[in-house]
Amino acid sequence: MSQQRHGSTPGNTGAVPAFPDLPEATIARLPEYLRALHNLAESGSETVSSEGLAAAAGVNSAKLRKDLSHLGSYGTRGVGYDVALLVDQIEYILGLDQRRAVALVGVGNLGHALAGYDGFASRGFRIVALFDSDAEQVGKPLGDLTVRHIDELGMAVVEEGITIGVIATPAGAAQAVADDLVAAGVTSILNFAPCVLSVPAGVDVRKVDLAIELQILSFHEHRKASLTAIPGGRSAQPGNQEAVGS
Amino acid sequence: MSQQRHGSTPGNTGAVPAFPDLPEATIARLPEYLRALHNLAESGSETVSSEGLAAAAGVNSAKLRKDLSHLGSYGTRGVGYDVALLVDQIEYILGLDQRRAVALVGVGNLGHALAGYDGFASRGFRIVALFDSDAEQVGKPLGDLTVRHIDELGMAVVEEGITIGVIATPAGAAQAVADDLVAAGVTSILNFAPCVLSVPAGVDVRKVDLAIELQILSFHEHRKASLTAIPGGRSAQPGNQEAVGS
Structure with a gap:
């Protein structure tokens, strides 16, 4: 199950390898740690215990220590982690020191929200280019940018050094857009359309489906309702509600 | 690591327990299987092999068979899974036969996109109520609904039978909104604000942070760049790019 591979994890020396292989689940948690560390830095903290950082990031501290050990960060006993150093290490690993250029394709409601999303x-x-295939959208201003026709994608990718494409089109258009992005040289795709994309090896795809998260919550609602609905027995099982928690 | 608990998994009889305990990762994949099954049903398929369904959902078939075995679904050798039956089983488990009522709080760009998102x-x-604290937004129509003041939340939750709340406010307002939702009786929260929420036991929270997915892609971009940048050796490692894949 774990995607961690052997042979390149750091030893106990605290040395960071040239580029560590990390389990996918660890990679997914690094942005959480980073956000918590930024908040700590803003509030003036120079060091943080693993327990303190774990609480701020919403994970358990054993998992946090294991994750950070992959980066060669073990903290100092009785002192904790150096906040500024850990921020630098995580930003380096995530490649966030490079201000990546992003193209957004599809400027409907969701595209508008993404184009205006401060968190990026x-x-x-940096969202550096917006595209749509709808003639009514092309040429319209959106924030500091103007919506361009999807046919200009290849040119824009070269000119702007775009490496990441965000797809916010309907599901039916998403595969064709993905093909266009790959043909233009984009190697990472964030897909908001509710469909599975087919891409060549070497291209990474992450999918965000807003309804899937609701369906997972629905499962928990259903489970909670079934616990209270069944008389006696099951509803009295201690800890059952907390075991599948947030 | 696994959240699966023992003692309630089905045996080999194919019987579905009253309410199976499922690993979180399995729960997260059920909506993917469901979408693939709906597509298969629309195209006229009555049965599907585990390999076919796995490919349509973008997972490997061993994982799919294990996931479905938790539901008591083992398929028929040489025939595969009954599409309609499996749809019913997954929809039952996810509680999707109940058309859950959802309240959306925060009608900025993202809230507008969510309110208009067909996928829900x-x-x-059903998004049955929209709330904001901004007097300029309150009273405005959005789709079939009118934006209401957050002070009316408690009343609306009772009247509309709302069990799920979606938070699409700025991070600074999210905890107060979560407190309001919990006080009103909402037991599941989908949080789009980039912050960790504190809620009492028995309330489930799922967090969607749009930038986190981009940061994970950034990691892969950084890794790919480091593989091509290092002369000789590493870039020639076979399979390395595919090992951390989409």
Whole structure:
């Protein structure tokens, strides 16, 4: 199950390898740690215990220590982690020191929300180009940018050094847009359309489906309702509600 | 690591327990299987092999078979899974047969996008009330609804039978909104604000942070760049790019 591979994890020396192999689950938690560390730095903290950082990031501290050990960060006993150093290490690993250029394709409601989402720019991502295939949208201003026709994608990718594409089109258009992005040289795709994309090896895809999260919550609602609905027995099981928690 | 608990998994009889305990990772994949099954049903398929369903959902088939075995679904050798039956089983487990009522708080860009997101209604969720604290927004129509003041939340939760709240406010307002939702009786929260929420036991929170997915892609971009940048050796490692894949 774990995607961690052997042979390149750091030893006990605290040395960071040239580029560590990290389990996917660890990679997914690094942005959480980073946000918590930024908040700590803003409030004047120079060091933080693993327990304190774990609480701020919403994970358990054993998992946090294991995650950070992959980066070669073990903290100092009785002192904790150096906040500024850990921020630098995580930003380096995530490549956030490079202000990545992002193209957004599809400027409907969701595209508008994404184009105006403060959380991108504040965390190292610049949306540098907006595209749509709808003639009514092309040429319209949106923030500091003007919506361009999807046919200009290839040119824009080269000119702007775009490496990440965000797809915010309907599901039916998403695969064609993904093909266009790949043909233009984009190697990472964030897909908001509710469909599975097919891409060549070497291209990474992350999918965000807003309804899937609701369906997972629905499961928990259903489970909670079934616990209270069944007379006697099950509803009295201690800890059952907390075991599948937030 | 696994959240699966023992003692309630089904045996080999194919019987579904009253309410199976499922690993969180399995719960997260059920909506993917469901979407793939709906597509298969629409295209006229009555049965599907585990390999076919796995490919359509973008997971490997061993993982799929294990996930479905938790539901008591083992398929029929040489035939595969009954599509309609599996849809019913997954929809039952996810509680999607109940058309859950959802309240959305915060009608900025993101709130507008969420309110207009077709993917909610088509998968069993009705956004039945919209709230904001901004006097300029209150009273405005949005789709079939009118934006209401957050002070009316408690009343609306009772009247509309709302069990799920979606927070699409800025981070600074999210905890207060979460407190309001919990006080009103909402037991599941989907949080789009980039912050960790504190809620009492028995309330489930799922967090969607749009920038986190970009940061994970940034990691892969950084890794790929480091593989091509280092002369000789590393870039030639076979399979390395595919090992941390989409």
